């Protein structure tokens with residue numbers, strides 16, 4: 001069955017091409033997830049490694065859904081929940097998945113493939129209609145995950161992505177078609193249904209979304225773009241820095257510096273995170289002692305919104321598409337703009353004859 005059709009069957013409220021809200025830890029909460037789904041996308045609550053607020057986030061989401069035009073099909077909640085598996089508590093997660101039955105769960109960075117299989121098996125037992133999404137960043141990861149856990153969707157994350165991802169990676173333009181070819185070949189050989197492929201990393205507007213669809217994705221994830229929406233749970237300083245930064249290949253970097261300063265350690269050596277370059281990063285690269293850098297970071301926390309900026313020290317996780325984020329826009333409007341625009345871009349291409357020379 002074609003990807004878009006499968007998506008419409010699995011998530012009956014969506015419109016295609018599917019626009020997905022990334023489960024940004026502590027930033028994408030009930031408001032954002034529900035607004036994205038209300039607009040025909042799929043919104044995820046970003047739990048990250050700490051499940052302690054998940055129950056109240058889900059309660060808040062349930063109330064918002066009740067007041068909206070969204071319906072609960074087969075008692076399934078029309079939003080997803082995203083976990084960073086290496087730190088999240090499995091028992092709490094599973095009991096809430098059983099209670100709320102989200103349309104999808106999104107797993108990322110498990111400690112091992114066997115741990116991922118444990119999360120997957122328990123989720124399926126707790127809520128059989130909940131679809132399993134796993135975010136991967138390489139062809140090797142895609143093959144291992146597909147083989148062992150048989151997820152419903154693979155989120156293929158290219159190295160332009162904001163926040164955490166593989167230290168060593170490739171952009172979507174090469175990663176996605178290679179993953180697609182290999183996953184389809186492998187699934188054919190093993191006689192299993194291939195996962196839906198969803199693209200993440202550097203998709204900010206309709207042009208990027210159209211490109212990802214052309215590369216073989218059935219839907220796109222936006223993280224950085226949603227940081228500039230009123231629903232993002234971030235401070236004004238963070239949002240202003242997102243709007244200020246441009247030329248993301250130069251103004252952002254992948255690093256472990258920000259995690260080390262913030263104390264969000266526990267990530268494996270294989271992962272780091274992309275953020276806007278600031279004074280903490282420049283000082284670390286110039287050899288400043290980590291303790292000294294941390295002290296300066298902690299001082300900066302007292303400055304409020306003034307703590308963000310090129311000459312400041314608070315962390316601005318964002319992808320290399322940050323320069324394309326130029327205005328604050330409601331999350332639902334972003335979903336509609338990107339979805340309708342990507343269709344228009346693709347139709348426009350069809351209209352103009354393109355000569356392909358090999």
Ligand SMILES: Cc1cc2nc3c(=O)[nH]c(=O)nc-3n(C[C@H](O)[C@H](O)[C@H](O)COP(=O)(O)O)c2cc1C
Pocket residue numbers: 022023024025026027046047048082083084106107108135157160161162163164200201202203204221222223224225317318319320321
């Ligand atoms: C601020 C921020 C926080 C993020 N937090 C998470 C997270 O908690 N879990 C996760 O799986 N991915 C997280 N991501 C990565 C996204 O899932 C996604 O891969 C990425 O945002 C896509 O690239 P883009 O930022 O260029 O849109 C985060 C991204 C950002 C920008």
